[in-house]
Amino acid sequence: MIINELILWSEILIRWLHVIAGIAWIGSSFYFIALDYSLQSNKKLPKQAHGEAWQVHGGGFYHIVKYLVSPKNLPDELTWFKWEAYTTLISGFFLLILVYYWQSELYLIDTFKLELKQYEAILLSFLGIVLSWVIYDQICKSVIGKNINILALTVLIFITLISYFYFQIFSGRGAFMQVGVIIGTIMVANVAMIIIPGQRKVVASLIKGDKPNPIHGSTAKQRSLHNNYLTLPVVFIMLGGHYPMLFATQYSWVIISIVIIIGSLIRHFFNSKHAKKGNQWWTWLVSALLMLLIIFLTQIGKPSFVRNSSNINLESSIVNNAFIVTEVHCSMCHAKKPQWDGLVAAPKGLILQSKGDLVMNINKIVRHSVFSNAMPPGNLTSMDNDERFKIYNLYKHIQLLNKADL
Numbered sequence: 001m002i003i004n005e006l007i008l009w010s011e012i013l014i015r016w017l018h019v020i021a022g023i024a025w026i027g028s029s030f031y032f033i034a035l036d037y038s039l040q041s042n043k044k045l046p047k048q049a050h051g052e053a054w055q056v057h058g059g060g061f062y063h064i065v066k067y068l069v070s071p072k073n074l075p076d077e078l079t080w081f082k083w084e085a086y087t088t089l090i091s092g093f094f095l096l097i098l099v100y101y102w103q104s105e106l107y108l109i110d111t112f113k114l115e116l117k118q119y120e121a122i123l124l125s126f127l128g129i130v131l132s133w134v135i136y137d138q139i140c141k142s143v144i145g146k147n148i149n150i151l152a153l154t155v156l157i158f159i160t161l162i163s164y165f166y167f168q169i170f171s172g173r174g175a176f177m178q179v180g181v182i183i184g185t186i187m188v189a190n191v192a193m194i195i196i197p198g199q200r201k202v203v204a205s206l207i208k209g210d211k212p213n214p215i216h217g218s219t220a221k222q223r224s225l226h227n228n229y230l231t232l233p234v235v236f237i238m239l240g241g242h243y244p245m246l247f248a249t250q251y252s253w254v255i256i257s258i259v260i261i262i263g264s265l266i267r268h269f270f271n272s273k274h275a276k277k278g279n280q281w282w283t284w285l286v287s288a289l290l291m292l293l294i295i296f297l298t299q300i301g302k303p304s305f306v307r308n309s310s311n312i313n314l315e316s317s318i319v320n321n322a323f324i325v326t327e328v329h330c331s332m333c334h335a336k337k338p339q340w341d342g343l344v345a346a347p348k349g350l351i352l353q354s355k356g357d358l359v360m361n362i363n364k365i366v367r368h369s370v371f372s373n374a375m376p377p378g379n380l381t382s383m384d385n386d387e388r389f390k391i392y393n394l395y396k397h398i399q400l401l402n403k404a405d406l
Helices: 002-038 083-101 118-141 148-169 172-208 215-240 252-274 282-300 317-329 355-360 362-369 385-405
Strands: 049-057 060-067
Touching: 002 060, 002 083, 002 215, 002 252, 083 118, 083 172, 118 148, 118 172, 118 215, 148 172, 148 252, 172 215, 172 252, 215 252, 252 282, 317 355, 317 385, 355 362, 355 385, 362 385
Parallel strands: none
Antiparallel strands: 049 060
């Protein structure tokens, strides 16, 4: 029990660190993209300067001047913006191990999709993360990377294929988070493998008195822009991993691609605004329409047996039938003293140990086990469609009784 509590506290603290680091990284990303677009030329600036910006914050004024490659005098101390990204990756990796690898049977493996052993699931996940970065990096370095629009479309198709693949072999929640981890890793690798090394080469050249290679600056700008456009989608995906209506439908992999488009459109609005190219209001209209499409997909993507319910049995045995299902598939976790290893309290505080608990929480149960296949996690206890229908039968029975009371 003590070990389980230590693991739980470790998960909480690491998740907290992950969120804090992510906020810092996103904040700096948004700030520097906005700063870059807001730079203004000034004839009074040094010849090597690209542009300047005046800002006010916290009661003081800031005068910022950007040099593309070669400022006349390089200061002894430079501030590097990298640890926000590195901390996000490191904390996220430990969180991945604690939650999805350590408890892979609960969160990652779905035996109805593919019979996987724990080490096989972990290996498929880890190799996918590494290979995805390698393939993405090669795409950016190829001839495709020279055209920003073709590159964006290619990356979108690539992530869509990744999503489809993992939704065929992992549980819905596991696949959703796997794609989020892949995108987040690509973003961090852009910083660690491309942006920072390129900047270090520029600094080294300046110290030697050589003229830096401008390719480092242009490549860093490309990857930084990618990170900027992927930020909102990856945040949505990480949050979406807690909502079964998003990750437990048959169109979840499509939803991820649409979210990437929506996030990119919203960032395009603000990037255009910062660049003084006007307000691209059409991006919000398209984003709203795409969000409606996501809502539509979550509805039609529900398990088919839900829509095929015809005659609802109104006999009193309905409650007993549904309770037997929850006793077999739910009560080992949703109990005052959970029997599942690693759990010290019932998930979300939901107790299902009596018929009263079942009736009182029927809406939550149906949402997670009937309208989606989120519960049991990875269908670890092999709940079949007939059993899910017994829960749905009780749900409809209670609805009819409530209508009769009105």
